[in-house]
Amino acid sequence: MMTDKTNDLSGDTGRMSSDNTDRDCCPLCGGPNGCAIEAGREVESCWCMRRAIGEDVLASVPLSLRGRTCICPACAAGGK
Template sequence: MTHKQKQAQICPLCLGQNSCAVTLGKELEACWCNHTSFPAKEAVKGDALEPKACICQSCVAKLKEEAELGLKRLD
């Protein structure tokens, strides 16, 4: 596995595993992201918007909660 492939498996927000099915060699339809909704891009700050890696389920849940509460990320 190349460094780029390993990096694609890391969530850019929390640096944990993102569990992306595609980076694990599975079909896109098998990925958890096909079964959830995402907050608006504005909820994510900075480098995380770069298409380097997917964010993880935990970070998606936190971003959705912050958006629902009207909170703005400062980090």
């Protein structure tokens, strides 16, 4: 089941948590995640704002990395 997680930014500052996490890498596959926020662009321009991401995919992100780094488009689609 796909759940629409697009545009759910209530209270979002446009920045992820500050820590030593490599926020350019997908926590599932280790590849580049293409995050617009980390590239210094507006949050609305990020690929994830226009795509529904399944709850099962989101649940596969390790708890310690949730809210710290983004998954990549391929993992979001369930392709990796």
